[in-house]
Amino acid sequence: MVTKLDKTAENVVQLLKERKLILSTAESCTGGLISAEITSVPGSSEVFGYGFVTYANEAKMKLLGVRAETLAAVGAVSEETAEQMANGARLASGADIAVSVTGIAGPDGGTPVKPVGTVYIGFSSAGNTYAQRYLFGGRGFPEARDSREAIRYETALTALNIIINELK
Numbered sequence: 648m649v650t651k652l653d654k655t656a657e658n659v660v661q662l663l664k665e666r667k668l669i670l671s672t673a674e675s676c677t678g679g680l681i682s683a684e685i686t687s688v689p690g691s692s693e694v695f696g697y698g699f700v701t702y703a704n705e706a707k708m709k710l711l712g713v714r715a716e717t718l719a720a721v722g723a724v725s726e727e728t729a730e731q732m733a734n735g736a737r738l739a740s741g742a743d744i745a746v747s748v749t750g751i752a753g754p755d756g757g758t759p760v761k762p763v764g765t766v767y768i769g770f771s772s773a774g775n776t777y778a779q780r781y782l783f784g785g786r787g788f789p790e791a792r793d794s795r796e797a798i799r800y801e802t803a804l805t806a807l808n809i810i811i812n813e814l815k
Contacts, residue, residue, distance in 0.1 A: 711735030729778035733769030
């Protein structure tokens with residue numbers, strides 16, 4: 648069964664090839680799902696070389712250069728952390744662009760300020776680094792076995808679509 652993620656990943660790889668760009672990923676709440684979707688596309692090795700799964704804050708700091716001060720002040724699930732993750736992945740890998748995700752997939756871990764489904768997706772290129780906040784509900788993914796997995800899928804799909812929008 649071809650999923651929304653499969654088709655979107657194919658589009659990302661095609662656009663990267665056309666523009667001769669290399670992508671890197673920095674993933675927390677998706678645990679490597681974006682990288683897995685990209686690498687499931689034949690020929691993706693031409694455009695993808697690094698995927699960082701930095702679930703722990705220590706990994707975010709050590710591998711991506713996320714500042715301890717940022718984590719202490721605003722936490723791992725924040726715009727600032729997502730920006731630093733994306734920029735750090737791009738710089739550490741030498742990629743042209745990078746995408747990052749950090750969030751709360753649930754079912755536990757949410758707070759009134761950051762409920763389950765809160766996700767920040769970051770993007771970085773040589774001239775542009777930003778992050779956006781999303782609140783995903785974990786719906787619309789019949790292939791997901793539970794809401795946690797559905798939130799991860801929704802996050803990955805949105806991150807892939809951000810790449811597409813940036814490349815167009």
